[in-house]
Amino acid sequence: MANSNYLSISDILVTNEKVPCKFLLDLPKMGFLDPSATENDLKAGTNIEIPLWLAESLYTRRPPLVSVDLPKIYKETYREILNADSCTVDMHKLGQHFYELGCYIAKHDIKGEVSSTLLNTFRQRFKMILSASVSTDSINSVQPLSMSERKRTEAAVVTERALSSWLKIGDCPLTTANMVANHRKRKRAEMELL
Amino acid sequence: MDPFEIEFIGENRIVSIIPNFSHDKIYLICGEFGPFRAGLPMNVPLWLAVMLKQKQKCRIVPPDWMDMEVLENIKEEEKRSRFFTKMPHEHYMVEAKLLLGAAAEDIPRASEVKTIIKDIWDIRMSKLRTSMDALMKSGGSYGRLDHLTMMEINSVKPLLPQAMDELHKIKMMTRTSASATLNNSTFTQSGSSQNI
Amino acid sequence: MDAEDIELSDDEEEITAESVLKTLQNAWQNERLAPEILPHHNDMVECMLGQIQHMERNINKLPKTDLRSCIHKMELNRIKYIICNYLKTRLGKIEKYCIAIVNEEKQRIEAGTNYLTPSEFRYAQEYITNMESHLKNTILNHVPGNMQSFELNKMAIYPNFYCHVFLKANETINGIILEDLLGDQDEEIDIEEDSQHILQYKPIADLVKNGKVQLV
């Protein structure tokens, strides 16, 4: 199936994450990509972090202009921690887009272990999401989640709430449309600021 | 789907009422019902039963399963079994909620009935969560879910199917790197199906 | 006051309004739960609209306080809800996957196996035209020359056939193949009548369309 991501904002944000790269050839006039560089050209051998989309486009040239290294969360030290007990890891701080970025970056992992770490981590942390979704505490009380984990949890909480209110309420209430309500709320907030 | 939509589907289920009025057959698009004879039991769709009850035009005949003895057995069985047991029918929870809501006085020991049905529901919901976790751990690509009712299935959406989608996406996107080193992978992928 | 049996022009056997309603309700449920747009059931929709119209005329003849009037009205509201929700769900998919749907539909029209009704197809085409002209007006006509093209292929969004769905089997089906991405051992499963499963949509897409399974 063809890629459906072109217009996806979340995919754009994922591919905007920075990854460490080593430049293999000189790149004229691109010195500005390296904040510490003083020269106009970017020299072969320079190690810098650049957004994934740029890294990919440089990597896919023939010959490749860069070699892409793994961000630290996917490196061996972290992989060991994740495989042991991923539920203790603060994904909010270490991997906002852990799974999504991991999928893109896996091909740069020579050992091929990123894939199993991703799957393993996902399966382990699923339990956290599961319990967070039925917990009465707020989402923030669980071990910090990655962006997509958070979205998943929020969706599960919505389902859970809908179900428990269904169990309580007899009638199927008609309500104000979402956008209408939110715009009105925002307008009220703006009025109060004035 | 929204629980109210599942309820809407469940409302087509046929239940028995005893009308307090007489009327000829009514020809609805979903079928013919009647004739209505005051005092004589007859079958109508659940939505119609609730509507007539609210207009005080009928009494509800409690479904066979809405009986403490039957329910005690179901509860015991559900507690004992590792799997989901067969419920009285696909929409037991919808029927219970609507009939106990609109016609509690027609159902003997209504408040006990209500409590025990909620107990059964809670046992099943907690079993469901355990099963979801087990399904993900065992591979997360296929599961069998006999005897789960539509409302129960709906309660794991979108969480379970989306998590399975995500697992599949990770496998698909990282396939090339993974297949090369599958043998020394620290994680074993089980293709076997999980019964939940 | 009669919900008459109606005859659908193409079919020889007589079909009751009751059975049409059931089919439509199943079609609605499938449409809600399937990732892709399913073949339309316009004949069912029109048949029900006809029934509604007929019934509404009759209701108006009844005294307002007549019990039957409330009952019929309530039933009509239920059917209207199904129809509206069904059509709206389809529109939502048509909008989201417009480029992919129109491309595929053009081939299907040639083969006479169209999924969309003529007005849905018109709607989809008009939707793309409007999208194109808006994006051109705002962005594409203003960016540098070699960036101006409206790239349908890139913009297309496809339904995810690999997403997981819940189903109940209407009959026993043997040999559904579950792909195993990491190993080489695809798994083959049989599903018995009335059993329920969660699995990928892809291997069962045709079974949804021919009514052998029901999405739940």
Add this chain to the structure above:
Amino acid sequence: MFGEKVIELLKEAERNSDTIDLYNDEKIRQIIQEMHILFKMNMDDANATTENKSLWTTVQVRHSALERNKRCLLAYLYNRMNKIKTLRWEFGSVLPPDVRELLSDSEYEWFSKYSTNLASYMRSLGEDIGYSGIDLTENLRPPKSLYIEVLCVTDYGKLELEDGDVIMLKKNSRHYLPTEECQTLIRQGVLKQII
């Protein structure tokens, strides 16, 4: 220049997923401006590649940045289009002025065209059997009862019911109305169902 500005724009859009923000004309203009600068540099360097072959790579890198900017701009617009669609379904074909002014002119034109397309689709429903169309923005919730009790939230004015009765919808007034006839007003936030 390498897509930073446009990311700010998208992050902004992502933050407020429940409402639509003011169309950021200024930023869009700046981004397009930058694209022209990049393009100009590329034209110049492309002409110089005969002397300096390695410049060709630089041209290609800038080209990627241009493509990236284009993608981001389209994603920004597309995301807003989806919200504007929701506005049509929830507010109806006439937008309140304070919402209308959040859209650019071209967006408003798109809104109108969307609305027209939708209207002609809805009109076509059932036309073969003599129907005058179906309003799909109604019947949004599974029906429960034919009449409901509602509270009026604003001074709305007169409402004529199908049976010819006219009622006055004043702030804080309570009414018992046919569900079918007040569901749209509930969606628009004029009435509130009392449960």
